[in-house]
Amino acid sequence: MNTSHPLLAKFERSLTLTGAERDAINVLPVRLEVVKADQAILREGDRPKRSFLLVEGLACNSKVGPNGKRQILAFHLPEDMPDLASLYLDLRDSDTWAMTNCTLAFVSHRDLDRFCDEQRRLSKFLWRDTLINASVHREWTVNVGLREGLARMAHLFCELMLRMRALGRAKDGTCDLALTQADLAEATGLSQVHTNRVIQELRRLELISFARGQLTVHDWDGLVETADFRADYLHLPPVDRPESAPGARRA
Amino acid sequence: MNTSHPLLAKFERSLTLTGAERDAINVLPVRLEVVKADQAILREGDRPKRSFLLVEGLACNSKVGPNGKRQILAFHLPEDMPDLASLYLDLRDSDTWAMTNCTLAFVSHRDLDRFCDEQRRLSKFLWRDTLINASVHREWTVNVGLREGLARMAHLFCELMLRMRALGRAKDGTCDLALTQADLAEATGLSQVHTNRVIQELRRLELISFARGQLTVHDWDGLVETADFRADYLHLPPVDRPESAPGARRA
């Protein structure tokens, strides 16, 4: 088969690779596996001996609280490595779930560790990736900590749209997002009912549409404003076209 | 002067260093600086060219939200490196404040980068440090996202006590913590008034004392229970004495 190495796409989205680097990546043994929607990929307490890249699908990181409720801590899109942390942190401290059918590319820690020793530039890029993860976590804490419901949900939509866009998976302010309102509730720390009402309000304000696993942003500037959104924390690679705002602007 | 290298203490708390490693650390140029209480050490938007180790004092990481309110995202205790992320992430995405007078040991990114290339084991340890940071962020999101006020505050006290203890800075369930109730409010996402009431409740339950910058845990097990606290996320080094619980147990 002609399929290129899954890690190649990830690196090449941000870096221009040397021949040696490309070779080193291609030589890294990977094992593709498929996980069905709503299955756990990793559990709190696990001690994985390999990390994986999300090749295709939507996953999330979560923890369960006292009342048995679940808090979603991050959404993982293709080209993310949700469990890179386990490379140097033995014990898993949260769960990882497949929200849709997911294709994963596993790399053993042994191989990955050696890879990092030998490919210093790429190693630093991976380290940086985990740092961005932490940055997103910080912003999420701000989100649940001090934004009210409407802004909180708007903020989440901003983040997801921008990340999907960076992956080339958003067209004209629309992208596929196989999330239910219950999922969004768990990500924002709002109740399911309140989530519903907040989304209705966002629709009423003509900022977004969200239905049947599809998100459309009608008024990016308006959404950004109600969300108090600043994209810095995502540390996204600079966009090709000059304006940084995707989708339509306000009339 | 006879003072040893500030980084030495950090590494040696968790690792047994080889002679070469110790030499490499000792050779790493550091610059000590002092920052007064309530001064900003770093600001969102900064592009630092050096990282620092907190030698002495109490600092925090924070962001300001829409309403101008501040969310504290992490407390930093001695031996922490609050800004290690800037080594591979140019743009600072949050503020760092000195909460007390702080002594900082700065290392230039240039030196630190080379150090990481040459000292692979220590580099991985530093990477791991940033991963633990991310883990703490996740738990904080859970804290504000789905624990109610009382549990939330209790959880914060558990974390701080355990971390102070790991540094050998807690005796008999008591440690110095120069935090005001306003600080705690900003860390938990509660209002100042509610924070006050929650702390009173924790006192009434005879779980803790907290006054004049000093925290005492009277009933560790009780505090852990009301906090729904599990220490895994801190990834603390294994404790010397068998029982992991500090302070007095319930009667």
Place this chain on the structure above:
DNA sequence: CGAAGCATTGAAATATATCAACACAAGTGG
């Protein structure tokens, strides 16, 4: 001593949760 920072209190306002029912869509098996 006075001033400033910090802790505490009470009362009223509000954002959000909870409960319970219903509508609607999608997928399944007969």
Place this chain on the structure above:
DNA sequence: CCACTTGTGTTGATATATTTCAATGCTTCG
């Protein structure tokens, strides 16, 4: 292809945790 079941979205009414406002008391410190 229909009847059925299940998951998802929606609504209304009520309950509650938490916020806000405003005032007061207590420390600490210069």
